[in-house]
Amino acid sequence: MGDDPVNLNEYQELAKQALPKMYYDYFAGGSEDQHTLKENVEAFKRITLRPRILVDVSKIDMSTTILGYKTSAPIMIAPTGMHKLAHPEGEVLTARAAGACNVIMGLSSVSTCTIEEVASSCNGVRFFQLYVLKKREISAMMVKRAEMNGFKAILLTVDTPKPGRREADIKNKMIAPQLKNFEGLVSTNVEDDAGSQIEALAARTLDSSLSWKDIAWLKSITKLPILVKGILTREDGKAMSLLSLCN
Structure with missing residues (x-):
């Protein structure tokens, strides 16, 4: 029991031991010199709580609502990719x-x-x-698939x-696994010796012309x-x- 992790830093160390270096670097790393990644960690450390004394804390309830949906705490699991690199059930x-x-x-x-696999896995509120x-x-x-499968x-x-x-991915020659939601829609076969396959795939597929007007386009195709x-x-x-306010 003494070896069980007791904080997030120890979980991260266990992940470093358990995962292949390529996958650990993908999850733990950031872009370029990782300045933003480091600053985010430091900014979080600078947050200081101001405790108030003589307040009844015998019953603590952290629950709240997000978009009207009840949640046990004011947090969400952020959307991150490629979970099967860390666990076979992803x-x-x-x-x-x-x-x-x-x-x-x-x-x-x-x-x-897939969207459908996650939707059918259990009850829960999910955003896409x-x-x-x-x-x-x-x-x-x-x-449309997210909407049809109960995403909120x-x-x-x-x-x-x-x-x-992402320089670590470049050095590791990181190869993307099959992105299930794009199966049969987007080819993941990318030849690019200058960078990682993931970076090359994103550069080829992402729409860099995205602008404010496209929010109206998105609103026109969904009720979510x-x-x-x-x-x-x-x-x-x-x-x-x-x-x-205008909409």
């Missing part, structure tokens, strides 16, 4: 864990389990993360007009709420608020 197992903990799961477009592709009909198809919202990723240059994922500045936050 995103299906993640969905079951989220359901067991009564928290909302975001399913990535680049998951290694969307990359807009150059072939808009494929993105529209993904939205679309998480539109807007901060990736171009894929980041749309959450914009990746707003990084105050100015864009204000623009998004104004757009919401």
Whole structure:
């Protein structure tokens, strides 16, 4: 029992021991010099709680609602890709864990389990993360599949007009597993000696012309709420608020 992890850092160390280096580097790494990754960690460390004394904490309830859906805590499982690199059941197992903990799961477009597999795995509230592709009909198809399979919202990723240059993936010659949601729709066979297969695939398929007007396009093809994922500045936050008011 003394070897069981007791905090997130120890879980990360276990992952480093258990996973092939290529896969660990993919999950743990960031782009370029990883400045943003390091700054995110440091920014989190700078958050300080201000405790208030003599408050009755004998019964603590962290539950809340997100878009009207009850959740056990004000957190979500963020949409991350390729879970089968870490476990053979992939995103299906993640969905079951989220359901067991009564928290909302975001399913990535680049998951290694299909929308349908995750939807049928267990009861739970799930949102679907969307990359807009150059072939808009494929993105529209993904939205419809999510809607038909009970997903409650679309998480539109807007901060990736171009894929980041992930240097660890380049050095490791990282190869993408089969992205199940795109099976038969997008070929993952990419020849690119200058970078990783994942980076080359993203560069070939992502629509770098994505702009504010495309939110209206997305609203026109779905009745689901749309959450914009990746707003990084105050100015864009204000623009998004104004757009919401106008619609």
